[in-house]
Amino acid sequence: MKNNDQSEKARIHLLMLRILVYAILLFLTFLCLVFFYMLIINSSRSNAQLQAGFSALPQGNFIKNLKNAWTDASINIPRGMLNSFIIASSCAILTTYFSALTAYGIHIYDFKLKKPAFLFIMAVMMIPPQVSAVGFIQLMMKLKLTNNFLPLIVPSIAAPVVFFYMKQYMESVLPYEIVESARIDGAGEFRIFNQIVLPIMKPAIAVQMIFSFVQSWNNYFIPALLLDKAEMKTVPIMIAQLRSADYSKFDMGKVYMFILLAILPVLIVYLILSRFIIKGVTAGAVKG
Numbered sequence: 001m002k003n004n005d006q007s008e009k010a011r012i013h014l015l016m017l018r019i020l021v022y023a024i025l026l027f028l029t030f031l032c033l034v035f036f037y038m039l040i041i042n043s044s045r046s047n048a049q050l051q052a053g054f055s056a057l058p059q060g061n062f063i064k065n066l067k068n069a070w071t072d073a074s075i076n077i078p079r080g081m082l083n084s085f086i087i088a089s090s091c092a093i094l095t096t097y098f099s100a101l102t103a104y105g106i107h108i109y110d111f112k113l114k115k116p117a118f119l120f121i122m123a124v125m126m127i128p129p130q131v132s133a134v135g136f137i138q139l140m141m142k143l144k145l146t147n148n149f150l151p152l153i154v155p156s157i158a159a160p161v162v163f164f165y166m167k168q169y170m171e172s173v174l175p176y177e178i179v180e181s182a183r184i185d186g187a188g189e190f191r192i193f194n195q196i197v198l199p200i201m202k203p204a205i206a207v208q209m210i211f212s213f214v215q216s217w218n219n220y221f222i223p224a225l226l227l228d229k230a231e232m233k234t235v236p237i238m239i240a241q242l243r244s245a246d247y248s249k250f251d252m253g254k255v256y257m258f259i260l261l262a263i264l265p266v267l268i269v270y271l272i273l274s275r276f277i278i279k280g281v282t283a284g285a286v287k288g
Helices: 002-043 047-052 062-070 077-108 114-125 129-142 150-157 160-173 176-184 189-200 202-217 221-226 235-244 252-283
Strands: none
Touching: 002 062, 002 252, 047 252, 062 077, 062 252, 077 114, 077 150, 077 160, 077 189, 077 202, 077 235, 077 252, 114 160, 129 150, 129 221, 150 202, 150 221, 160 202, 176 189, 189 202, 202 252, 221 235, 235 252
């Protein structure tokens, strides 16, 4: 009887704990989604309706606000989104590929300076980008690379944080025997990496592409210093222009619609690659 009572108490305790965990998760989910919901609601309201006060229900001005925002002559939203997409997608591809390639070299090859090379990359990871920003901007001005996307894309090749994640992932899923077998079969090093290692690394690559895309899409600091032509500006710069403007002269429904349009590409990329996140993070954890 005592064992049955203890088992019943343990079961009830486990059930209560599970209910508490789900309640906390639901509350956090609500906090994450309520602001996005309100953004959608506000983007469907007119300027007069927004000034009238709070509303939890959508109104009938969504299409009108979309047309007004998309065709705004002062801020070219389609061009800004295209610029941001070119930069963010290029950075995501370059960052993940070359970080995986570097991690592959450090993980597979055994050479004299292997440990110092790894420590050097980790040391670079500790340096905040603001420290080198002034020198970088001055160099780009001397090279006449302002109002150019190259200074925003090419440096993404060197990403110590992504390299570290890729290396930890390789230690979990890429045994040396697979590479050695491919070498015995006559495969070259780049063929091994591109046709064998990359498919194995697909979950980690998808995860890091999401993070890199979002980081580059939201990047404001360096682009604001390098891009001053209207046709070269990215979405964060345009949003900052809206924030610094006189809101009394703006259609607030159009402003909310612009913010909604600005985050849609990020959501689309996330939804496409999100199925890899849990698998990639779990498999990429450090082996116990």
